[in-house]
Amino acid sequence: MDWRQFVMDLGPLPPAAVEDVFTRFGAQAVTLSDAGDDPVLEPGVGETPLWSQTRITGLFSPDADFSALCDALSDEFALPALPPHRIEPLADRRWEREWLKDFHPMQFGSRLWVSPVGQQPPADDAIVVALDPGLAFGTGTHQTTALCLRWLDRQSLTGKALLDFGCGSGILGIAALKLGAASVVAVDIDPQAIAATKDNARQNEVEARIVATTERPLESFDIVLANILAAPLIEYAEWLTDRVRPGGALVLSGILAAQVERVLDAYRKRIDFDSPVLDNGWARLSGNKP
Numbered sequence: 001m002d003w004r005q006f007v008m009d010l011g012p013l014p015p016a017a018v019e020d021v022f023t024r025f026g027a028q029a030v031t032l033s034d035a036g037d038d039p040v041l042e043p044g045v046g047e048t049p050l051w052s053q054t055r056i057t058g059l060f061s062p063d064a065d066f067s068a069l070c071d072a073l074s075d076e077f078a079l080p081a082l083p084p085h086r087i088e089p090l091a092d093r094r095w096e097r098e099w100l101k102d103f104h105p106m107q108f109g110s111r112l113w114v115s116p117v118g119q120q121p122p123a124d125d126a127i128v129v130a131l132d133p134g135l136a137f138g139t140g141t142h143q144t145t146a147l148c149l150r151w152l153d154r155q156s157l158t159g160k161a162l163l164d165f166g167c168g169s170g171i172l173g174i175a176a177l178k179l180g181a182a183s184v185v186a187v188d189i190d191p192q193a194i195a196a197t198k199d200n201a202r203q204n205e206v207e208a209r210i211v212a213t214t215e216r217p218l219e220s221f222d223i224v225l226a227n228i229l230a231a232p233l234i235e236y237a238e239w240l241t242d243r244v245r246p247g248g249a250l251v252l253s254g255i256l257a258a259q260v261e262r263v264l265d266a267y268r269k270r271i272d273f274d275s276p277v278l279d280n281g282w283a284r285l286s287g288n289k290p
Contacts, residue, residue, distance in 0.1 A: 109153025
């Protein structure tokens, strides 16, 4: 199958919000690049700088509805006309392997690392998740996943039972197990995500402590972690809250900064939240059930 990519100069548009629209319309991958000649050199600690002229590229299947995508972008940002953009054909390649060229060991917090299979982090005492996500989302490179990994790194997980809702590659559940959690139930509606999670669990030798399934569980957990998008987080608010044991923790990600209040409104009657944590336009919410 050949692919098509939608390429657009962002101009003043917020990258994270445009990425969210691309994702809603079926983008399989989204990348940002320099639209001018403006290299970013030596960013400061903790900074995630973008170019002054940024271009966004979305990878879509051949049957993607680009007319609807353009209409949604125009409506979302009240644009009389879209910034310069184009649609390009793209010959099929093994895209699930292409990103590995640029995927290297990454550290999240003080002890947790995510590395491609066969690569070893430079820290001798690293807790390593060896990852080969295949076609499933979740390598730690996106802010939503990184926010959750950094939260996990700071927790005492020994003996805890965790629900990973929207598991993708299984990265979050596997990381929790490597950090000491007793068990994980990983849920996703995509069978490819379930297959990737099982493969990655075997690679990390934690398959005996993780159940990957498309079925939603009925039991409750010490930690419920949902890294999806704001709309389904709001839709499943009651169900997700019911899955948290009294005194347990709820962690929500996949939320744009502008969507934080709407998501909080769906949960705050039953969850005591900490302050939101932001990363380049994305937010993580975490709190406890009294």
